[in-house]
Amino acid sequence: MKAQWQILVVDDEEIMCESMAAWLREDGYAVDTASSGREAIEMARRTEYAIHFVDLKMPGGIDGIETLMEIRRIRPDASIIIITAYATVDTAIAAMKEGAQEYIVKPCNPEEISLLVSRIIKVKNLQRENMILRKKLARQYHFHDIISKNARMAGILEMAREVASLRSTVLIRGESGTGKELVARAIHFSGDRAQKPFVAVSCAALAETLLESELFGYEKGAFTGAAERKKGKFELADGGTIFLDEIGDISPKLQADLLRVLQEKSFYRVGGSEEVRVDARVIAATHKDLRAAVEEGRFREDLFYRLNVIEVQLPPLRDRREDIPLLVEHFIERISHEVGKDVRGISDGAMRVLMDHDWPGNVRELENAVERAIVACRSGTLGEDDLAFLQENGSGRQFRVPANMTLEEMEKLMIEAALKRTGGNVKESASGLGIDRSTLYDKLKKYGIER
Amino acid sequence: MGLSVMDAPEGGSAEMVTEQIAQALEDVFAVRVTVRQQAWIPDGAYDRQRGQYNAPLVLRSVLEGAASEPPKLLAVTGGDLFIPMLSFVYGQAQLGGRAAVVSIARLRQEYYGLPANAALLAGRARKEAVHETGHLFGLVHCEAPDCAMRLSTNIRQLDMKGDRLCSGCAAMLMERVI
Numbered sequence: 124m125k126a127q128w129q130i131l132v133v134d135d136e137e138i139m140c141e142s143m144a145a146w147l148r149e150d151g152y153a154v155d156t157a158s159s160g161r162e163a164i165e166m167a168r169r170t171e172y173a174i175h176f177v178d179l180k181m182p183g184g185i186d187g188i189e190t191l192m193e194i195r196r197i198r199p200d201a202s203i204i205i206i207t208a209y210a211t212v213d214t215a216i217a218a219m220k221e222g223a224q225e226y227i228v229k230p231c232n233p234e235e236i237s238l239l240v241s242r243i244i245k246v247k248n249l250q251r252e253n254m255i256l257r258k259k260l261a262r263q264y265h266f267h268d269i270i271s272k273n274a275r276m277a278g279i280l281e282m283a284r285e286v287a288s289l290r291s292t293v294l295i296r297g298e299s300g301t302g303k304e305l306v307a308r309a310i311h312f313s314g315d316r317a318q319k320p321f322v323a324v325s326c327a328a329l330a331e332t333l334l335e336s337e338l339f340g341y342e343k344g345a346f347t348g349a350a351e352r353k354k355g356k357f358e359l360a361d362g363g364t365i366f367l368d369e370i371g372d373i374s375p376k377l378q379a380d381l382l383r384v385l386q387e388k389s390f391y392r393v394g395g396s397e398e399v400r401v402d403a404r405v406i407a408a409t410h411k412d413l414r415a416a417v418e419e420g421r422f423r424e425d426l427f428y429r430l431n432v433i434e435v436q437l438p439p440l441r442d443r444r445e446d447i448p449l450l451v452e453h454f455i456e457r458i459s460h461e462v463g464k465d466v467r468g469i470s471d472g473a474m475r476v477l478m479d480h481d482w483p484g485n486v487r488e489l490e491n492a493v494e495r496a497i498v499a500c501r502s503g504t505l506g507e508d509d510l511a512f513l514q515e516n517g518s519g520r521q522f523r524v525p526a527n528m529t530l531e532e533m534e535k536l537m538i539e540a541a542l543k544r545t546g547g548n549v550k551e552s553a554s555g556l557g558i559d560r561s562t563l564y565d566k567l568k569k570y571g572i573e574r
Numbered sequence: 575m576g577l578s579v580m581d582a583p584e585g586g587s588a589e590m591v592t593e594q595i596a597q598a599l600e601d602v603f604a605v606r607v608t609v610r611q612q613a614w615i616p617d618g619a620y621d622r623q624r625g626q627y628n629a630p631l632v633l634r635s636v637l638e639g640a641a642s643e644p645p646k647l648l649a650v651t652g653g654d655l656f657i658p659m660l661s662f663v664y665g666q667a668q669l670g671g672r673a674a675v676v677s678i679a680r681l682r683q684e685y686y687g688l689p690a691n692a693a694l695l696a697g698r699a700r701k702e703a704v705h706e707t708g709h710l711f712g713l714v715h716c717e718a719p720d721c722a723m724r725l726s727t728n729i730r731q732l733d734m735k736g737d738r739l740c741s742g743c744a745a746m747l748m749e750r751v752i
Contacts, residue, residue: 143658149725
């Protein structure tokens with residue numbers, strides 16, 4: 124897990140920089156070098172380095188301390204190690220005061236540097252792991268966790284942010300895998316209910332009676348097996364948000380019950396006669412066309428309007444392809460860390476495969492594809508081969524073009540395939556290939572194809 | 575690959591270990607090793623103040639003096655090596671590159687005020703030569719306790735590891751070579 128961390132070595136002497144970089148590369152780190160403070164600051168702006176080795180004495184305007192201060196301004200969490208040829212107490216104090224993590228005097232014992240680097244990297248690994256685990260544990264997503272540079276998405280997120288603190292019901296529509304629950308969580312955790320519970324229920328997963336007791340709870344003895352009173356999801360979400368996924372799948376009876384909760388803010392537990400009052404914001408989601416369901420009489424119109432106070436329509440991934448590279452980068456970073464594989468990037472060819480895919484399963488499918496590719500990947504970079512499975516069960520629109528194949532070779536293959544398909548019928552083959560018969564005859568002669 | 579012996583005015587020869595090194599490299603990397611004598615380590619690489627040889631400059635001269643063949647070059651010297659940032663190095667290699675150098679100065683028992691031990695010296699030299707050559711083939715440091723690619727920054731660590739690659743590094747080597 125070393126190579127995902129980058130190290131920057133800053134020194135005006137090239138041989139110093141390069142030999143140090145080479146030594147660290149042997150340890151498996153990705154190392155960049157800069158020959159001046161100015162260059163180092165530029166590089167730190169572009170790339171997040173785990174460790175910066177900065178030489179104290181550098182000519183050309185910006186010395187080590189100034190470089191350190193500027194890098195700290197850009198990246199407050201950066202680990203910076205100041206290097207100097209001669210130790211003086213004053214400079215050491217100045218460097219530490221400005222936030223240097225360590226101060227070393229060259230030439231330094233290799234053991235010392237090796238321990239120092241591994242100590243810092245260990246902490247960085249723990250910090251990153253901690254962040255990922257916390258996020259996973261709480262699943263407290265915010266709008267900045269939704270990765271997109273698509274203008275339509277930006278508008279949607281802006282609107283969702285604005286309504287986060289309202290109590291109004293939100294209906295999120297979008298194909299499966301577009302991130303409906305993620306948006307619901309972001310709305311909840313960005314609003315003033317963030318400290319209260321977020322309770323998610325998938326309405327499609329449960330049978331009608333089960334869903335009813337799941338949502339509204341039940342009294343002791345309400346049905347066989349109801350040995351204790353149990354609170355339903357609405358009660359659990361009191362003060363917070365209840366997220367009803369796949370709302371389009373619920374039965375007419377539950378539609379009526381739900382309408383009552385939305386109107387009266389109260390309900391009865393299954394088998395109970397005591398009215399339970401509840402203050403839960405409802406966010407519903409569906410991949411179905413509820414308007415059409417209303418027209419066909421399968422979904423109550425009054426409930427639809429109650430739910431559809433604020434409508435959020437998430438576009439499918441194929442309509443926001445510009446987000447694919449951003450998402451892929453994010454998934455590679457997160458998943459390679461989770462599965463403990465050292466995958467840092469993706470080849471241009473593999474990215475093209477991902478860009479060209481139609482993603483019927485949207486972002487979730489993309490995430491799964493990246494995970495599968497990372498598990499299969501045998502180098503530090505995802506290649507086209509790692510994504511071969513996408514083409515196997517792809518939409519048929521895609522086929523693999525073998526490397527090093529010429530246009531003529533391809534043409535010959537296509538003609539042969541057409542002839543095979545038509546049982547050697549030239550007229551039919553020509554029409555299938557979109558050329559006239561005489562052209563096909565010419566090509567048969569040119570490529571020496573037997574009919 | 576080519577193995578050259580560089581005698582150093584300060585530190586002496588490394589000739590006594592070349593045969594052992596050549597054998598180890600042939601065993602581990604399945605390459606043919608041709609031993610080539612090169613009389614002296616370059617004068618310009620000597621740092622009078624430090625009393626050591628500058629490893630990056632030694633590497634540069636190994637590359638400059640080399641013919642187009644062979645593709646990988648390892649130099650062995652008796653001179654003590656350093657890189658400017660560090661007080662010493664046992665060796666240095668261009669990661670995934672062509673040239674590497676190993677010093678036996680700190681592999682000798684005499685360096686630590688102990689009686690000479692030829693077998694121990696040869697064993698240590700084999701480990702360091704396999705280690706630096708591993709870097710030439712693109713291998714990075716390994717955590718396995720007895721793998722030759724484990725980083726050693728003192729002589730105890732060097733003595734604890736082995737002179738062979740662990741199965742993980744061996745597999746990576748196969749992938750890189752093929």
